[in-house]
Amino acid sequence: MYLVTMCGNLLIILATISDSHLHTPMYFFLSNLSFVDICFTSTTIPKMLVNIQTQSEVITYEGCITQMFFFILFVVLDDFLLTIMAYDRFVAICHPLHYTVMMNPQLCVLLVLTSWIVSVLNSLIQSLMVLQLSFCTLLEIPHFFCEINQVVHLACSDTFLNDMVTYFAAGLLGGLPLSGILYSYYKIVSSMSAISSAQGKYKAFSTCASHLFAVCLFYGTSIGVYLSSDTTRSSHASATASVMYTVVTPMLNPFIYSLRNKDIKRALRRFFGGNYKRINFFQGMRK
Numbered sequence: 001m002y003l004v005t006m007c008g009n010l011l012i013i014l015a016t017i018s019d020s021h022l023h024t025p026m027y028f029f030l031s032n033l034s035f036v037d038i039c040f041t042s043t044t045i046p047k048m049l050v051n052i053q054t055q056s057e058v059i060t061y062e063g064c065i066t067q068m069f070f071f072i073l074f075v076v077l078d079d080f081l082l083t084i085m086a087y088d089r090f091v092a093i094c095h096p097l098h099y100t101v102m103m104n105p106q107l108c109v110l111l112v113l114t115s116w117i118v119s120v121l122n123s124l125i126q127s128l129m130v131l132q133l134s135f136c137t138l139l140e141i142p143h144f145f146c147e148i149n150q151v152v153h154l155a156c157s158d159t160f161l162n163d164m165v166t167y168f169a170a171g172l173l174g175g176l177p178l179s180g181i182l183y184s185y186y187k188i189v190s191s192m193s194a195i196s197s198a199q200g201k202y203k204a205f206s207t208c209a210s211h212l213f214a215v216c217l218f219y220g221t222s223i224g225v226y227l228s229s230d231t232t233r234s235s236h237a238s239a240t241a242s243v244m245y246t247v248v249t250p251m252l253n254p255f256i257y258s259l260r261n262k263d264i265k266r267a268l269r270r271f272f273g274g275n276y277k278r279i280n281f282f283q284g285m286r287k
Helices: 001-018 024-052 060-092 098-100 106-129 149-152 160-193 198-232 236-257 264-287
Strands: none
Touching: 001 024, 001 160, 001 236, 001 264, 024 060, 024 106, 024 149, 060 149, 060 160, 060 198, 106 149, 106 160, 149 160, 160 198, 198 236, 198 264, 236 264
């Protein structure tokens, strides 16, 4: 699953870079999402695979804090990029004549750069606050990676401030983007209802169907993690649910965005076709 995730997201990035027809805001954000998904899975899965192979479940204190920092960074970035992509679809469907002006390259870069800055600051603050806690000598984290809630609750010192910051960040950086996504799709549905032809409605829906499915998958699995952990109080159930949004969701994203996307399929055929011709050309030169 990790190899499928890496290859699938890498192919989307290569297709977007190699094909000039895909140098648009939508595919710029999609390639950034694929890059973040690669980093997101690489934060936890390689260490888990090493643990399975070596039958060792040990991680250093420094490694745990580092893993926690990058995990928080990329999960918030994933959230922001999905929100930006929802706004992009809102502009494309509700304001098609002003799309190129509103979604200019400067704004696209600014949106992604702002997402990185906010995500890094949030991750840095939460990781530094964990460093202020005191822990016992030997700890057993009931998870397959250093999830911040699990680590904080193992501390010997008071964790009230850490809990408040974590809940505030989750509400602000999770609630506001979700509200933005819901508002964007509310306006999109309102605009689609005003379209008279069924073909026009289908065309408008097809442009955002993949993104909508990815949003439901991301939020559905991540919210399910915390609901399952709260209801069952089982670390095994929480870890199993976490696999859904740390492994399954990044793996499915390339399929979601490419299976029904003719532009991505065309770009991949051109990419592999061009490489195949170059290989045949060099082989002919050698002969």
